[in-house]
Amino acid sequence: MTEQEFNDIVTQQSPRLMKIAMSYLKNEEEAADAVQETLVNLWLFRSRIDKERDLSALLSTIIKNVCRMYLRKEKRIMEQLTVSVAETGNPHQDMEARERAEAVRKAMRRLSTPHQNVLQMHYAANLSIQQIANIRNTTTSAVKQMLLRARQALRSEIERRNP
C-alpha cells in the first residue's frame, strides 16, 4: 500500500468509519480517536493485508474491535509500545540509547492524549506529516505545530522526572 493509496482510503472511508464509531461510542471525540486509531492500524499492518481482501469490510471489523477496546478500557495497540534500539557495536552507547528510549516511553504515558497520539503516529507508526494531516482532517502546518508542542511537553516531562 503506497502513501497515496492510503490517503485515498482515508478520504473515502473516514465518514463511514465515523458513523460506525458513533453508533458504538456515542461520543464524537472518542469516535474520532477510534477512527484515527483504525487508520493508523491499517497503515501499521498494511504488509499483512491481502490485495484481494475486501478493505471496506476489514476496516469495519477493525473499527468495531477498536470501539470494543475503548468501551472495555483495554490497552490499545498504539499504547503497547516497546523499545527497540539499533545495535551500534558499542555496548555503552547502546545502553545509554536504551535508557533514553525507556525514559521517553515512560514520559509519553504522562502526556495528554492528543500529544501522545501525534508522537505515536509520527515516530512509532512512521506516518508522514501529510498522512497525519489527512487522518486528523487538518493541515500539515497544524500537525507540525502539534508535533513541536508534543516534543516540548515530552522534554519537560522527562526533565521533571529527572531533575
Added chain:
Amino acid sequence: MKQPPMTEDQLTEALRSLRPDTSEEAFKQLTCSDQPSNIWHRTWWYAAAAMIALVLVFAWSWNIGNRIETPSEAQTIDENLTQLVNRSVAAQDKAYEQRTMTSKIVNEHLLTIEP
C-alpha cells in the same frame, strides 16, 4: 544518577526506537470478527438475560399461587360458603319441621281410630 539533558537528535532517535505491537496476535485481535473475549462478553449477557427471565417466571408463578389468597377473592369465597351453609341449614330445618308435622298428624289420626 543524574543524566545529561537529551539533545534534539537523541530525543528523535529515542522516539524512533519506540515500536507498537505489530505481532500476529495483535493483528488477529484487531481483525477477528468474533474475538474469544467478545464471545465471553456475549455469554455473560445471555446468562444475565436467562437469570432475569427465570426471576420473572418465578415471580409470575408465585403471583398465580398467591392470587387465590388475595383478600377480595377470599372474601367472596367465604360469602359463597356461608350462603351455601345457611341454605343447607334452612333446608334441614324445613325437612325436620315437615317430618314433625307429619308424625303429629299421623298420631292424632291413630288416636281417633277405634280399636
